[in-house]
Amino acid sequence: MTELTVERVQTALRQVRDPIYGKSMLELGLFSQPVLRDGVVSLEVTLHAISDSNQRQIVADLERVVGEIGASRVDVQFKVEAPMRRTNADDPVPQVRNVILVMSGKGGVGKSTCAANLALAFHRAGARVGLLDADIYGPSVPTMLGVSGHPRSTDGKRIEPMERFGMKLMSIGFLIESDKDAIIWRGPMVQGALNQFLADVEWGELDYLVLDLPPGTGDVALSLAQRLKSTGAVIVTTPQEIALQDVYKSVSMCRKLNIPILGVIENMSYFVDPTGARHAIFGEGGGAKIAEFAEAPLIGQIPLDPEVRQWGDDGTPIVHARPDYPSARTFTEIAETLSVRIARDAFERAGEKAPDTEGPRRLKILR
Numbered sequence: 001m002t003e004l005t006v007e008r009v010q011t012a013l014r015q016v017r018d019p020i021y022g023k024s025m026l027e028l029g030l031f032s033q034p035v036l037r038d039g040v041v042s043l044e045v046t047l048h049a050i051s052d053s054n055q056r057q058i059v060a061d062l063e064r065v066v067g068e069i070g071a072s073r074v075d076v077q078f079k080v081e082a083p084m085r086r087t088n089a090d091d092p093v094p095q096v097r098n099v100i101l102v103m104s105g106k107g108g109v110g111k112s113t114c115a116a117n118l119a120l121a122f123h124r125a126g127a128r129v130g131l132l133d134a135d136i137y138g139p140s141v142p143t144m145l146g147v148s149g150h151p152r153s154t155d156g157k158r159i160e161p162m163e164r165f166g167m168k169l170m171s172i173g174f175l176i177e178s179d180k181d182a183i184i185w186r187g188p189m190v191q192g193a194l195n196q197f198l199a200d201v202e203w204g205e206l207d208y209l210v211l212d213l214p215p216g217t218g219d220v221a222l223s224l225a226q227r228l229k230s231t232g233a234v235i236v237t238t239p240q241e242i243a244l245q246d247v248y249k250s251v252s253m254c255r256k257l258n259i260p261i262l263g264v265i266e267n268m269s270y271f272v273d274p275t276g277a278r279h280a281i282f283g284e285g286g287g288a289k290i291a292e293f294a295e296a297p298l299i300g301q302i303p304l305d306p307e308v309r310q311w312g313d314d315g316t317p318i319v320h321a322r323p324d325y326p327s328a329r330t331f332t333e334i335a336e337t338l339s340v341r342i343a344r345d346a347f348e349r350a351g352e353k354a355p356d357t358e359g360p361r362r363l364k365i366l367r
Contacts, residue, residue, distance in 0.1 A: 039072035049343035083346030092199035105250030107215035112140035115212035121335035127207040133171030135214040142173035146315020225257040232260035239286035263299035300334035
């Protein structure tokens with residue numbers, strides 16, 4: 001039998017292609033130097049997106065190619081290095097790799113529900129995540145995440161964000177005395193608060209900062225476009241025509257502000273009755289129309305589900321409360337789709353070379 005050597009293992013590894021990029025992972029520099037011991041191959045694999053299906057595919061491919069040259073087993077340790085968005089010299093959150101805007105020109109479409117569940121899906125997959133409630137006039141994060149109290153500052157300069165389920169959180173709702181108080185501010189005050197929530201909050205190193213934007217196309221979106229370069233926007237809509245008219249405006253605003261649109265979510269797409277029959281209560285095809293207008297993919301359709309509403313009202317979004325529930329799995333699939341889209345876009349910007357990353361993060365070992 002031919003001896004198992006590092007050189008033979010490296011030759012075999014050339015056959016394994018990255019599921020996102022379609023290129024040899026060895027040539028992209030995504031494998032560490034393999035270590036051999038008693039017929040077992042151990043190596044570290046770098047991923048630029050969080051996806052359980054991609055991890056499992058890579059493990060299966062590695063088991064196949066090293067098995068063909070006589071290895072008894074492969075031990076794989078994954079780490080993720082999320083691509084870094086393009087930033088300005090005065091970027092207010094330079095340690096945040098990706099800023100995702102969850103937005104819609106229309107109120108009442110479930111934007112905050114989508115933002116909270118997507119953030120939790122990223123976190124449950126192993127990412128470091130922050131959620132910023134940028135809806136100054138109608139903050140929802142304190143209720144939806146079940147958080148009360150006020151943020152503090154340890155040095156008198158920087159604000160420590162609140163935390164819940166391992167995520168960092170900030171909302172104007174944490175700063176007012178009562179959740180029934182009205183916030184009556186003019187535009188400059190809103191812009192000042194938003195700037196403070198970005199620059200003066202100790203967000204630290206994050207893979208994804210999810211921003212829940214208010215409805216409309218006003219001061220908040222304009223301020224964000226001026227202050228930082230976001231990774232892109234996720235547009236949330238419901239199927240009915242009356243919602244689409246406002247959502248179209250949100251898409252047009254993104255184009256004018258050069259904010260990439262990562263995808264469209266159609267919320268309240270349908271209702272499933274106890275017999276299993278689907279009912280299009282708000283009509284059909286709205287999300288597809290917005291996606292076509294935005295020239296972006298329709299990345300998910302969330303049903304009208306009392307469980308999603310109930311768990312959000314109770315302060316534990318469905319992705320955390322019941323991760324295996326169908327609606328929760330849909331949110332998780334959307335988060336993985338976004339993560340892969342972000343990595344692929346960075347890969348294309350880098351000219352089909354491994355995109356720039358910072359600060360590796362280790363994930364669980366799969367055997």
